Amino acid sequence: MENMAEISADREFFDDNTYILLTVRYYGDRRKAALLLYNPLTGGIEKIYDPYNHKPYFLTDLSPEEIVDRHSDIILHRGFDHLEVVEKYHALLDRKISMTKIVARDPLSVGGSRNSMRDILRDHAWEAHIKYHNCYIYDTGLIPGMPYIVKNGQIILKKVEVSDDLIKKIVHAGAKREAFIKEIREWLQLLQAPIPRFRRLALDIEVFSPVPDRIPSPSEAKYEVIAVSLAASDGLRKVLLLEREEIGGEKVTNLDNGVEVEYFNDEHVLFKKVFYYLERYPIILTFNGDNFDLPYLKHRATKLGFKEEEIPIVLGRDEAYVKDRIHVDLYRFFNNKAMQVYAFDNRYREARTLDTISKALLGEGKIEHLKAISEMSYKELAEYSFRDSELTLKLTMFDDDLVMKLIILLMRISKTTIDDITRTGISAWIKNMLYFEHRKKNYLIPRPEELTRYKGDTATKAIIKGKKYLGAIVIDPIPGVFFNVTVLDFASLYPSVIKQWNLSYETVRCPHMDCRDNRIPGTPHWVCRKKVGLSSFIVGLLRDFRVYIYKVLAKKEPDLRLRRQYDVVQRALKVFINASYGVFGAETFPLYCPPVAESTTALGRHAIISSLKKATELNLVILYGDTDSLFIWNPSPEQINRLIEWSEKKLGIDLDIDKRYKWVAFSGRKKNYLGIYPDGRVDIKGLVGKKRNTPEFVKQLFSNIISILSKVNRIEQLDRARDDIRKITHENYLKLRNRLFTLDELAFRVTLTKSLNSYIKTTPQHVKAARQLEKFGKRIEVGDVISFVKTRDTEGVKAIQLARIDEIDDEKYLEYIRTTTEQILEALGIHFDEIMGYVQTKIFS
DNA sequence: TATAAGGTGTTAGTGA
DNA sequence: TCACTAACACCTT
Numbered sequence: 065m066e067n068m069a070e071i072s073a074d075r076e077f078f079d080d081n082t083y084i085l086l087t088v089r090y091y092g093d094r095r096k097a098a099l100l101l102y103n104p105l106t107g108g109i110e111k112i113y114d115p116y117n118h119k120p121y122f123l124t125d126l127s128p129e130e131i132v133d134r135h136s137d138i139i140l141h142r143g144f145d146h147l148e149v150v151e152k153y154h155a156l157l158d159r160k161i162s163m164t165k166i167v168a169r170d171p172l173s174v175g176g177s178r179n180s181m182r183d184i185l186r187d188h189a190w191e192a193h194i195k196y197h198n199c200y201i202y203d204t205g206l207i208p209g210m211p212y213i214v215k216n217g218q219i220i221l222k223k224v225e226v227s228d229d230l231i232k233k234i235v236h237a238g239a240k241r242e243a244f245i246k247e248i249r250e251w252l253q254l255l256q257a258p259i260p261r262f263r264r265l266a267l268d269i270e271v272f273s274p275v276p277d278r279i280p281s282p283s284e285a286k287y288e289v290i291a292v293s294l295a296a297s298d299g300l301r302k303v304l305l306l307e308r309e310e311i312g313g314e315k316v317t318n319l320d321n322g323v324e325v326e327y328f329n330d331e332h333v334l335f336k337k338v339f340y341y342l343e344r345y346p347i348i349l350t351f352n353g354d355n356f357d358l359p360y361l362k363h364r365a366t367k368l369g370f371k372e373e374e375i376p377i378v379l380g381r382d383e384a385y386v387k388d389r390i391h392v393d394l395y396r397f398f399n400n401k402a403m404q405v406y407a408f409d410n411r412y413r414e415a416r417t418l419d420t421i422s423k424a425l426l427g428e429g430k431i432e433h434l435k436a437i438s439e440m441s442y443k444e445l446a447e448y449s450f451r452d453s454e455l456t457l458k459l460t461m462f463d464d465d466l467v468m469k470l471i472i473l474l475m476r477i478s479k480t481t482i483d484d485i486t487r488t489g490i491s492a493w494i495k496n497m498l499y500f501e502h503r504k505k506n507y508l509i510p511r512p513e514e515l516t517r518y519k520g521d522t523a524t525k526a527i528i529k530g531k532k533y534l535g536a537i538v539i540d541p542i543p544g545v546f547f548n549v550t551v552l553d554f555a556s557l558y559p560s561v562i563k564q565w566n567l568s569y570e571t572v573r574c575p576h577m578d579c580r581d582n583r584i585p586g587t588p589h590w591v592c593r594k595k596v597g598l599s600s601f602i603v604g605l606l607r608d609f610r611v612y613i614y615k616v617l618a619k620k621e622p623d624l625r626l627r628r629q630y631d632v633v634q635r636a637l638k639v640f641i642n643a644s645y646g647v648f649g650a651e652t653f654p655l656y657c658p659p660v661a662e663s664t665t666a667l668g669r670h671a672i673i674s675s676l677k678k679a680t681e682l683n684l685v686i687l688y689g690d691t692d693s694l695f696i697w698n699p700s701p702e703q704i705n706r707l708i709e710w711s712e713k714k715l716g717i718d719l720d721i722d723k724r725y726k727w728v729a730f731s732g733r734k735k736n737y738l739g740i741y742p743d744g745r746v747d748i749k750g751l752v753g754k755k756r757n758t759p760e761f762v763k764q765l766f767s768n769i770i771s772i773l774s775k776v777n778r779i780e781q782l783d784r785a786r787d788d789i790r791k792i793t794h795e796n797y798l799k800l801r802n803r804l805f806t807l808d809e810l811a812f813r814v815t816l817t818k819s820l821n822s823y824i825k826t827t828p829q830h831v832k833a834a835r836q837l838e839k840f841g842k843r844i845e846v847g848d849v850i851s852f853v854k855t856r857d858t859e860g861v862k863a864i865q866l867a868r869i870d871e872i873d874d875e876k877y878l879e880y881i882r883t884t885t886e887q888i889l890e891a892l893g894i895h896f897d898e899i900m901g902y903v904q905t906k907i908f909s
Numbered sequence: 910t911a912t913a914a915g916g917t918g919t920t921a922g923t924g925a
Numbered sequence: 926t927c928a929c930t931a932a933c934a935c936c937t938t
Binding site: 381382401402487488489490491492494526527528531532533534535536537538558642643644645646647648649650652653661664665690691733734735736750751752755825826827828829860879880883887 | 910911912913914915916917918919920921922
């Protein structure tokens with residue numbers, strides 16, 4: 065079996081007592097938490113009820129006497145268990161305080177039900193909004209995603225070897241404190257522990273619909289489930305089809321690609337078979353199963369007469385589980401912003417659908433179909449349906465199980481269950497990571513209101529209206545074409561600053577009088593000299609792991625398998641490091657602390673401004689710079705080295721050579737340039753021609769211009785390129801005038817970022833087009849990309865489906881050609897009107 | 910139960 | 926009618 069062979073590489077590590085902790089859930093019927101653990105050897109899942117006898121609780125600053133005297137409703141509460149006095153470290157005050165722990169019989173009594181205990185105590189309740197399963201993880205120290213040995217009801221972390229060599233890469237001479245080394249060893253265990261293959265089943269359902277294109281509502285579950293497709297990591301490839309009178313055609317039992325097709329004349333029996341498979345696998349994968357497949361199956365099963373306990377599906381508020389199993393909804397995971405940007409380098413831009421994501425990542429999409437699903441033959445339906453579950457499975461398998469490995473590493477770093485890691489965003493992950501650390505060090509988790517009270521608001525003013533504080537500096541670019549340009553940039557500037565300056569919610573504006581002169585340039589804030597900040601420490605550590613260990617190993621390691629694993633670690637770390645600054649500036653983050661965010665950007669500005677000064681001293685010419693980068697014209701290697709050394713010595717931040725260009729063209733606009741590498745590759749930033757919503761014909765023109773420019777090697781060749789660009793731009797204009805482009809090529813494709821009826825203040829063009837389509841009965845949803853063309857009628861716009869080629873407004877399109885080419889032409893010293901003059905004379909001659 | 914701010918460009922809407 | 930601002934989408938760091 066494929067599964068067993070794959071495990072063999074780690075066979076020594078994964079013996080039959082070793083499990084991976086996947087999740088912790090609260091089981092109301094037993095009033096206990098239970099752990100769900102995966103056994104890589106058997107491929108099965110095991111449920112173990114809490115061996116620690118842990119109870120839900122929260123904290124209060126009231127003494128037990130005060131509670132008894134003034135809040136007897138706590139003592140009399142149905143969920144009250146007992147009181148304890150505990151000592152906690154209050155980081156905002158930098159001293160120990162005494163708190164009362166109110167222990168409850170069940171999580172709902174703490175909070176989440178009517179008249180819960182935290183509601184009774186309100187302003188006196190601490191740590192009362194933590195979800196019970198997280199609270200359990202913080203207190204027990206159990207780490208989701210890590211290997212554990214289960215023996216006689218005990219659960220023990222499995223030892224992972226960490227070589228002293230690795231530790232030495234982080235601990236430099238002079239900093240060899242025992243506790244520090246221990247902490248580093250623990251973190252490295254998380255990153256080094258082997259990750260097994262997971263047995264998993266991808267599921268996808270198709271539902272009958274009398275109206276084509278309309279997705280049936282899961283809560284009503286009015287129509288039959290006509291197909292269920294299953295694709296599993298152990299080789300299972302199957303489609304279950306419901307026999308229907310209206311379907312003609314042959315009943316194929318095998319598809320060409322080895323997929324087995326099974327027929328059912330009774331929906332009830334089909335469901336039994338589906339449930340059988342759901343329970344046979346530890347992990348179920350779906351694409352949008354939280355909101356569609358699983359709720360539909362559940363509600364439909366109830367309609368079909370299944371009893372509650374016969375249906376192995378549990379529905380939450382916004383998620384769906386398979387009972388005692390794991391459900392990973394890839395739709396939610398892949399639509400997570402942090403994943404798109406950092407882990408997958410923005411390789412899928414539009415996200416949203418299974419089709420677009422798998423096309424970008426796997427190179428294959430869904431089966432295109434013209435017929436409605438309800439009208440397909442058995443064979444067509446089976447093929448169509450199977451492709452969906454197959455793609456879902458493949459999304460977790462490509463690049464040697466990259467996605468599964470990433471999920472496990474993110475779980476370990478953030479101490480978040482697999483249930484939550486695939487459903488919540490980066491701020492919830494970082495919250496978990498920091499809360500876990502608070503409990504481990506016996507820090508009291510501050511209330512958001514305390515943070516604003518002690519730390520205050522921002523002191524700087526943002527450039528952009530509506531923003532909260534001042535951000536980065538963008539240096540005005542010098543317009544023109546420059547040969548031989550080197551780009552330097554600070555290696556992860558903000559995380560470096562956070563580490564270097566000890567930035568953390570408790571250290572910025574700390575309570576000590578004698579730290580007040582330790583000022584943060586550009587702000588009225590100061591930072592602590594006495595204590596190491598908790599978030600500063602962790603961010604610094606993760607940064608060092610990435611820079612000094614995993615980025616190096618991901619390049620150097622000779623063994624492909626290991627090299628890939630190191631690359632996943634490196635990417636997982638990147639997700640956390642890059643988001644560590646932003647969360648402190650986000651109101652929704654429970655440790656929101658504006659002075660921390662503001663100090664980070666202030667120090668970033670300080671770094672770039674002082675290096676700019678230094679560069680000038682070194683007689684370097686700075687052409688442009690954005691946040692953490694400097695574009696330098698024709699520097700000598702000595703000048704560059706001196707600047708880099710200076711940064712290391714004076715700022716304590718690594719300044720690296722990021723890239724070198726043969727030449728760069730700046731139009732004078734910020735965040736807007738074109739660079740040509742020595743090998744002829746092109747680097748385009750911010751130009752209109754690159755934007756996703758730009759019409760195809762403009763993109764084509766743009767790309768032709770770029771291709772002409774990429775061949776320019778010397779200044780003298782620019783004149784020739786200018787002429788060529790003039791010529792093709794002009795040709796394009798004529799083609800437009802003569803209506804030689806198709807509507808498709810002329811279409812703007814713009815995303816609806818909110819629901820159609822919530823555009824109240826203005827009516828943008830894509831909304832106009834969408835409303836036109838709605839009148840024709842087309843359903844329009846958030847995230848839909850609307851294709852429209854600009855027309856000469858009063859509305860000025862038509863949805864592409866409703867437009868004719870002779871209606872288009874070529875003046876508007878000419879304007880668009882103008883801005884697109886202008887961004888490049890201005891850098892080359894040509895005015896667009898010159899071209900227009902050229903066009904005019906051509907036309908009128 | 911959305912990590913941040915700084916930009917460019919188009920169009921809608923407003924008020925003199 | 927015109928100058929200005931707000932809203933919106935998309936991009937860069």
